Amino acid sequence: MSEKNMEEKVEHATNSKNVSLPMSRVRLIMKSSPDVSCINQDALFLTTKATELFVQHLALSSYKNGSGKETNTLSYSDLANAAEEKETFQFLTDILPKKILARDYLKSLEEMKKDDDNL
Amino acid sequence: MDGDSSTTDTTQLGITGEYMTGGTYVLQTQDDDGDESFNDHEDGNGGKEHFREQDIYLPIANVARIMKNAIPQTGKIAKDAKECVQECVSEFISFITSEASERCHQEKRKTINGEDILFAMSTLGFDMYVEPLKLYLQKFREAMKGEKGITPVTVSEGLGEELTDDSFTGQLPAGLITADGQQQNVMVYTTSYQQISGVQQIQFS
Numbered sequence: 001m002s003e004k005n006m007e008e009k010v011e012h013a014t015n016s017k018n019v020s021l022p023m024s025r026v027r028l029i030m031k032s033s034p035d036v037s038c039i040n041q042d043a044l045f046l047t048t049k050a051t052e053l054f055v056q057h058l059a060l061s062s063y064k065n066g067s068g069k070e071t072n073t074l075s076y077s078d079l080a081n082a083a084e085e086k087e088t089f090q091f092l093t094d095i096l097p098k099k100i101l102a103r104d105y106l107k108s109l110e111e112m113k114k115d116d117d118n119l
Numbered sequence: 120m121d122g123d124s125s126t127t128d129t130t131q132l133g134i135t136g137e138y139m140t141g142g143t144y145v146l147q148t149q150d151d152d153g154d155e156s157f158n159d160h161e162d163g164n165g166g167k168e169h170f171r172e173q174d175i176y177l178p179i180a181n182v183a184r185i186m187k188n189a190i191p192q193t194g195k196i197a198k199d200a201k202e203c204v205q206e207c208v209s210e211f212i213s214f215i216t217s218e219a220s221e222r223c224h225q226e227k228r229k230t231i232n233g234e235d236i237l238f239a240m241s242t243l244g245f246d247m248y249v250e251p252l253k254l255y256l257q258k259f260r261e262a263m264k265g266e267k268g269i270t271p272v273t274v275s276e277g278l279g280e281e282l283t284d285d286s287f288t289g290q291l292p293a294g295l296i297t298a299d300g301q302q303q304n305v306m307v308y309t310t311s312y313q314q315i316s317g318v319q320q321i322q323f324s
Contacts, residue, residue, distance in 0.1 A: 021181050029175050029209050030216040030231075035224065042233030042256060043219070047212060049255050050240060053248050054211050055182055055204060056189035062200075063190045073195040074186070076203050088244045091214055092207050 023048050061086060176205045215239050 026048045030039055059074060065085065066078030076099060083092040183201045190196070218239035219231050233256060237249050 020185055021177050025175070025177055026212060029177075029212045032175060033213050033216045033220060036216060036220050036231065038230035040230050040232045042260075043231045043236045045259050046233050046236045046252050046256060047215060049252055050215065050236070050245070050248050051177070051208055051212060052185055053251065054245070055185040055208060058204060058207060059186040059189040059196075063194060072193060073197055074190060074200050075197045076199045079200055079203055079207070091243070092210060095206055095210055096203065 019045070019048050020052055021048050026051065058082065058089065061089075176209050179205050182208060214243065215245075218243055 023044055027039060027044055030036060030044070030047060058079070062078040062082040063074045066075070066081050079092075080096045080098045083089045083096040084098070179201055182205050183196065186196055186201065186204060187194075215236060216231070216239075219235035222235050222238060223229070223231050237252065240246060240248055240252070
């Protein structure tokens with residue numbers, strides 16, 4: 001998502017206070033971090049707005065990068081791929097493990113066992 | 120739908136109507152898609168339960184809406200992708216907050232301010248957000264000024280930017296000092312506003 005696109009979004013914002021996410025809930029999440037005592041109004045607003053931008057960024061980036069182009073659907077694996085491939089989203093790799101089909105996993109386990117037997 | 124119990128839930132969770140949008144955003148307590156539950160993954164969590172910090176998410180409908188608006192119009196979003204982004208979002212908020220908090224501590228400050236947040240974003244690789252966010256903050260501040268009347272002269276709540284004769288239907292609060300700039304220098308309105316000739320428009324110096 002280019003900076004220019006973001007600038008346009010800001011210019012088109014009709015209601016300047018428009019936030020689509022509940023600020024009080026954002027504050028709750030912020031407060032759940034250790035050692036956080038007070039959060040001023042600007043910080044809360046900026047975090048809420050940044051979160052919106054983040055959602056847009058993550059969704060669009062994953063969609064464009066992934067299989068969404070063919071299937072027209074943004075899937076979990078698109079997100080997992082984005083987390084792995086884009087440096088910005090790498091902090092998400094822990095919570096976005098790539099999913100694997102159980103049977104594939106079992107298969108690979110069997111193959112690992114075979115390798116061990118061959119040694 | 121038992122909208123009442125979910126309203127109670129949100130009250131107990133300390134979520135009151137402090138949204139800034141003046142009615143354009145409402146905490147969805149009565150929707151069918153289960154947004155009233157604090158943790159959208161589980162059904163009907165009781166309001167009195169203590170939520171673990173890792174379970175605090177933003178409402179999935181809001182998150183999904185933002186996602187939908189970001190991708191091309193014909194695109195769809197898988198349900199597990201929505202839930203997943205919901206979790207990513209909480210992670211993002213915590214990520215930024217802990218970075219900002221650390222800086223605060225280093226500088227021996229207790230309150231996280233806007234600069235800390237912007238700095239954290241820059242440090243963590245989100246510096247492309249910083250400039251747009253500054254613009255948004257500016258607009259936000261301007262909007263807040265107009266509403267709460269944070270001007271050099273104390274204005275009581277409810278008064279708009281421009282005061283005309285028509286805007287006074289009731290009583291002015293005691294102690295509001297105005298100046299008409301013509302004959303008298305200062306007029307003190309104590310309990311009620313009276314039409315006095317010579318006062319065209321009330322000006323605040």
